[in-house]
Amino acid sequence: MPNEDQIFFELHGATSVSEPLRAALRDAGFMLVERARREVGGASGDEAAGRVLDLLGQGAGIVEANGEIVWMNHGLATQAPETMRRFSDACVEAISVWRRAKSVSVSSMRSNFRSLGCWFDVVITPLRRNAQSGHEVDGAVALLVDATATRQIHERLDSVDAAGTDLLSFDADQLRALNSAERLRLLEERVVGQTRAILGFDHFEYRLTDRRSNQLELVFCSGLVPLGIGERLYAKSEGNGISGWVASTGEGVVCPDVTQDARYVGGLPGARSALTVPLRLHDRIVGVFNAESGEPDAFDDGDRIAAELYGRYVALGLNILDMLVAERVSTNRDVAATIQREASGSIEAAVREARLLAASTGLDPLIRTSIERILENLECTEDRIRNAATGPKTVLGLEQMLREGCVDVAFVGKQVLVVDDEETIRKTVELVLVQHGCEVMACTTGVSAIAAIRDRARSGQRFDLVISDVRMPDANGYEVFRAAKDASKDTPVILMTGFGYDPHHSIVRSSQEGLHCFLFKPFQVSQLIDESRKAMLDRA
Numbered sequence: 001m002p003n004e005d006q007i008f009f010e011l012h013g014a015t016s017v018s019e020p021l022r023a024a025l026r027d028a029g030f031m032l033v034e035r036a037r038r039e040v041g042g043a044s045g046d047e048a049a050g051r052v053l054d055l056l057g058q059g060a061g062i063v064e065a066n067g068e069i070v071w072m073n074h075g076l077a078t079q080a081p082e083t084m085r086r087f088s089d090a091c092v093e094a095i096s097v098w099r100r101a102k103s104v105s106v107s108s109m110r111s112n113f114r115s116l117g118c119w120f121d122v123v124i125t126p127l128r129r130n131a132q133s134g135h136e137v138d139g140a141v142a143l144l145v146d147a148t149a150t151r152q153i154h155e156r157l158d159s160v161d162a163a164g165t166d167l168l169s170f171d172a173d174q175l176r177a178l179n180s181a182e183r184l185r186l187l188e189e190r191v192v193g194q195t196r197a198i199l200g201f202d203h204f205e206y207r208l209t210d211r212r213s214n215q216l217e218l219v220f221c222s223g224l225v226p227l228g229i230g231e232r233l234y235a236k237s238e239g240n241g242i243s244g245w246v247a248s249t250g251e252g253v254v255c256p257d258v259t260q261d262a263r264y265v266g267g268l269p270g271a272r273s274a275l276t277v278p279l280r281l282h283d284r285i286v287g288v289f290n291a292e293s294g295e296p297d298a299f300d301d302g303d304r305i306a307a308e309l310y311g312r313y314v315a316l317g318l319n320i321l322d323m324l325v326a327e328r329v330s331t332n333r334d335v336a337a338t339i340q341r342e343a344s345g346s347i348e349a350a351v352r353e354a355r356l357l358a359a360s361t362g363l364d365p366l367i368r369t370s371i372e373r374i375l376e377n378l379e380c381t382e383d384r385i386r387n388a389a390t391g392p393k394t395v396l397g398l399e400q401m402l403r404e405g406c407v408d409v410a411f412v413g414k415q416v417l418v419v420d421d422e423e424t425i426r427k428t429v430e431l432v433l434v435q436h437g438c439e440v441m442a443c444t445t446g447v448s449a450i451a452a453i454r455d456r457a458r459s460g461q462r463f464d465l466v467i468s469d470v471r472m473p474d475a476n477g478y479e480v481f482r483a484a485k486d487a488s489k490d491t492p493v494i495l496m497t498g499f500g501y502d503p504h505h506s507i508v509r510s511s512q513e514g515l516h517c518f519l520f521k522p523f524q525v526s527q528l529i530d531e532s533r534k535a536m537l538d539r540a
Helices: 015-028 034-040 045-053 081-101 148-167 172-176 180-199 241-249 301-358 365-388 398-404 423-435 446-458 477-487 503-512 525-539
Strands: 059-064 069-072 109-115 118-127 139-146 204-209 216-222 253-255 273-281 284-293 415-419 439-443 465-469 493-497 517-520
Touching: 059 081, 069 081, 081 109, 081 118, 081 139, 118 148, 148 180, 148 301, 180 216, 180 301, 204 241, 204 301, 216 241, 216 284, 241 253, 241 273, 241 284, 253 301, 273 301, 284 301, 301 365, 415 423, 415 446, 423 439, 423 525, 439 446, 446 465, 446 477, 465 477, 465 525, 477 493, 477 503, 493 503, 493 525, 517 525
Parallel strands: 415 439, 415 465, 465 493, 493 517
Antiparallel strands: 059 069, 059 139, 109 118, 118 139, 204 216, 204 284, 253 273, 273 284
16 A cells, blocks of 8 residues: 555546556656655646656656657656667667567566666556557557666676686686795785775775684785774674674674764774675675775765675685685695505504614624614604694604704894794794704793783893794784884794784785794794794894
């Protein structure tokens, strides 16, 4: 039943036109609301109907089969000749289709065309003036609607879809040749470039939700000021900015004026408006995309829809990086397990034989020494296979280094801070550095590491090297890096990570600000020693 804001009317004195025209209006989905009520005012029924006809779309008209427009409202009459010609052509084509079909039940048709830089939709309903003509269609009633804005949205979404497809078009051989950092850099270049070119945004960031802590970690950033050290955003609806609200609720937000939204947390100096949408991976919210502008009301629903669509591709791309890391670890484990199963029998047999020989009396000392070396090598082989299967929670080649055991003059007396919440990595790195002559302080959290750096700086001292994990529950690798550089810009920092993406943008940001290097777990102990030596020698 129509509500009080809807106006319905009958066309008196034009019975052959009124029903087709009403049918066209129904098919076009137009409802005449309060605006029409104001326009017609207190006019009589016939006058009101005439005025309402002039409000229909960008024009309405009746077209004969030969293309002649026999009636038009004011809106159509004001259109350019080219637009009127295309309108007429669309009606003639529809009439031709209906005549060829000779259908008992003839429905309305929709056509579209472009004229003078604008896109128009035409909703066309068949017209039969003579009941004796049977099902023959000899005219059409049509409604002209400006569809430029809708078409622009469709074209923009098509561009976003194409960009997303390109984003995920990785060459398998190319990816295999890249390490985790290089893969991340390749994805970041594509994401940042496409966000600017396709979405038209200059100041934006992508954040992923850490499943362990629910923290929104910065991954890609362009033109925004990252949060300061110690500042956090979580996927919570209160107290965590618009991003936290969106990540918690899954609803995108177009904020026309950030000064009027109490949820806003600053990212762009002088920002006036913002757009924030969820990043979805299938049916799961995995993060947020946030764009800001110095202009008020800079974003609309079209921007929101486009950003949400592109955000799905970004989430898929980041997921691919994590899957590649997981695949690498899983493959290493599977291969190591297979080798271990296949080789264990042979290794055990060789060990038994070697021990029998070593136990022989009267054995030549040189041969006995060779047998002992064989036993050591067999044990080393077993250890290496076992370590290769443990993934990013270990350092490779540790046993051999411990057996060889040497003090390096470049390490003697050096003060090194090691930070990692993973006990195995932390203790292993500490053991290696101590064996080479370093004095090591180990911290289990980023917060305690930052406190240690600042305490030492207050006493006029500093660390000769800081080695920190990137991803920790309380403070990230960039914050540890920044604290070390604030205490002394000459302090070298090495970051470690085992993840496919760069949590909180730590590696990218610190690389731009003087990071010595980063190590991807599991790394070789020789790589740790080489990079530590270079860092301390460069500082000297």
